[in-house]
Amino acid sequence: MVDIPTYADVLAARERIAGYVHRTPVHSSSTLNAVTQAQVFLKCENLQRVGAFKARGACNAVFALDDEQITKGVATHSSGNHGAALALAAMIRNVPAHVVMPSNSSDVKRSAVRHYQAKVVNCDPGMRNREEALARVIQETGAHMVHPYDDSLVIAGQGTAALELMDDVGGLDVILVPVGGGGLIGGTLLAAEGYGKGTRVIGVEPRQADDARQSFRRGARVIIDSPDTIADGLRASLGERNFELIHRHADDIICVEESEIIAAMRFVWERMKLVIEPSAAVPIAALLHRRLELPGKRIGLIISGGNVDLDHLPW
Amino acid sequence: MVDIPTYADVLAARERIAGYVHRTPVHSSSTLNAVTQAQVFLKCENLQRVGAFKARGACNAVFALDDEQITKGVATHSSGNHGAALALAAMIRNVPAHVVMPSNSSDVKRSAVRHYQAKVVNCDPGMRNREEALARVIQETGAHMVHPYDDSLVIAGQGTAALELMDDVGGLDVILVPVGGGGLIGGTLLAAEGYGKGTRVIGVEPRQADDARQSFRRGARVIIDSPDTIADGLRASLGERNFELIHRHADDIICVEESEIIAAMRFVWERMKLVIEPSAAVPIAALLHRRLELPGKRIGLIISGGNVDLDHLPW
Numbered sequence: 001m002v003d004i005p006t007y008a009d010v011l012a013a014r015e016r017i018a019g020y021v022h023r024t025p026v027h028s029s030s031t032l033n034a035v036t037q038a039q040v041f042l043k044c045e046n047l048q049r050v051g052a053f054k055a056r057g058a059c060n061a062v063f064a065l066d067d068e069q070i071t072k073g074v075a076t077h078s079s080g081n082h083g084a085a086l087a088l089a090a091m092i093r094n095v096p097a098h099v100v101m102p103s104n105s106s107d108v109k110r111s112a113v114r115h116y117q118a119k120v121v122n123c124d125p126g127m128r129n130r131e132e133a134l135a136r137v138i139q140e141t142g143a144h145m146v147h148p149y150d151d152s153l154v155i156a157g158q159g160t161a162a163l164e165l166m167d168d169v170g171g172l173d174v175i176l177v178p179v180g181g182g183g184l185i186g187g188t189l190l191a192a193e194g195y196g197k198g199t200r201v202i203g204v205e206p207r208q209a210d211d212a213r214q215s216f217r218r219g220a221r222v223i224i225d226s227p228d229t230i231a232d233g234l235r236a237s238l239g240e241r242n243f244e245l246i247h248r249h250a251d252d253i254i255c256v257e258e259s260e261i262i263a264a265m266r267f268v269w270e271r272m273k274l275v276i277e278p279s280a281a282v283p284i285a286a287l288l289h290r291r292l293e294l295p296g297k298r299i300g301l302i303i304s305g306g307n308v309d310l311d312h313l314p315w
Numbered sequence: 316m317v318d319i320p321t322y323a324d325v326l327a328a329r330e331r332i333a334g335y336v337h338r339t340p341v342h343s344s345s346t347l348n349a350v351t352q353a354q355v356f357l358k359c360e361n362l363q364r365v366g367a368f369k370a371r372g373a374c375n376a377v378f379a380l381d382d383e384q385i386t387k388g389v390a391t392h393s394s395g396n397h398g399a400a401l402a403l404a405a406m407i408r409n410v411p412a413h414v415v416m417p418s419n420s421s422d423v424k425r426s427a428v429r430h431y432q433a434k435v436v437n438c439d440p441g442m443r444n445r446e447e448a449l450a451r452v453i454q455e456t457g458a459h460m461v462h463p464y465d466d467s468l469v470i471a472g473q474g475t476a477a478l479e480l481m482d483d484v485g486g487l488d489v490i491l492v493p494v495g496g497g498g499l500i501g502g503t504l505l506a507a508e509g510y511g512k513g514t515r516v517i518g519v520e521p522r523q524a525d526d527a528r529q530s531f532r533r534g535a536r537v538i539i540d541s542p543d544t545i546a547d548g549l550r551a552s553l554g555e556r557n558f559e560l561i562h563r564h565a566d567d568i569i570c571v572e573e574s575e576i577i578a579a580m581r582f583v584w585e586r587m588k589l590v591i592e593p594s595a596a597v598p599i600a601a602l603l604h605r606r607l608e609l610p611g612k613r614i615g616l617i618i619s620g621g622n623v624d625l626d627h628l629p630w
Contacts, residue, residue, distance in 0.1 A: 025340060027362075046588045047342075047587075047588055051588060266625060269590050269625060270590075270625060272362075273361045273362055273366060273589060273590040273591075273621035274588060274589065274590065275584050275585075275588040275589065275590060276588075306588035310581060310584060310585060310628070310630060311630065313625070313628070315625060315626065
């Protein structure tokens, strides 16, 4: 049986990471409110350090380790934001970070990781290659592994975004979050449950990477290998702890189409003047394209990140 | 002799428009601070209503008119943000707005004006055609003309952005603003002067549209017809009142190159996750490309707007 984090872990994470991450602002849009006939509050983690909520979980994991555990640094595999986040956290704590990246990672992501002084270790694409390369790095360096999402400290750290959102805007009927490996929704579920105001949490996935919806419906973890979606942050399948939290606490998991993700992303750029990545657009797509209707409700959304390659936009 | 607005007009504008415009946030970037060796505060008017500071001046002008003056509505010519701003202000006050737009205006701008229920009147491109078309509209409708920048109420309204910025961040050594027709810098000069903390104001222009720099140096208004710059909000030459304010109060006017504007725009999108238009990138370009060096200083920037055509990006 794996350890499952609790609300107390989210509260502890908030204290632990307060000096290292931004308290991000909450934005709203009168157009979005009009279209949805609701009040929608966007927690802007695209404005977080490293451009994504991942800074929260990584800082929580790195600063929760004692000096002995962390003396040889930290390691992970990541094609995206978690690698940069772990690199940042390690740089702040002044320990080495090793990030295994598949050879098809974008140059933008690669240089972000290097910018935070981490050592990039290349590997062939594919989850097995990544895991093998990471095992070798840990073997050789003695670094402590920090998993991108199936890690209690990481999950607890991600939950701090929802805590701040609820503190800032007061009662919410529902919070919508994108679902990839399940770190963000796991932490958000703990935060909403512990907060005690009856806020429901609904996960939103690309239909082309709907392992979480399938898992939620069947009550058992479904893995989808290499799904094809523009929402590059949501291609991972749920981790063990992440599935457990969704299974216990989630209200629902719903899906959106690729074209809806792109339209929602463009809406936010054009109307709200915020650069968000496709993954972050997924819950907005659910609202704009009426995948769920919540008239009169107070709806929180976690805008997960804003890291995009401006030379390859989807329109 | 034309009427020149004063600091009292800016304070009055703040009261008058408070319920109609957003109090926009101030963002900062550790990278920008590191590059400039200064503390830089960005007043985000891209997050203002209609996506630009122009909402301030337009609302001030529309709400300063008495019922009799405004009963037949308002009119202007604009290829850009002022048209949408005036349309919004008129919609709020529930009077008609007529916006003369040259036939080469972008569809995005045109539909923004229509979105706020204004009547769009088409004309051929060129300032003379625009002015003639506007004169006809005013003749036919009896609407009150609100000039985009050479208008005391408009100038006073634009100055409220700098007031808020100084209130929010405390003392500033200098404020940098983009210069087109001079509405924003005019109001900013009044605000900084009246605030009484010795804040200097420096205008920044595209070198390819440097009428304000030339005018400032010569002490006489220089007009440049149809300058070619990507900063479409800065193609206008200074108005009469605007020149007068710059002549009296500006510290300096400096210039940046087109490539620097594009690079600065991209920097803000990529690193700060904010959608800004080329005109708004002009003062950032001056800092990033060392057109002026202000180490150790506290620098305010007015980010003028965020209206761009996402189908035609300059990279």
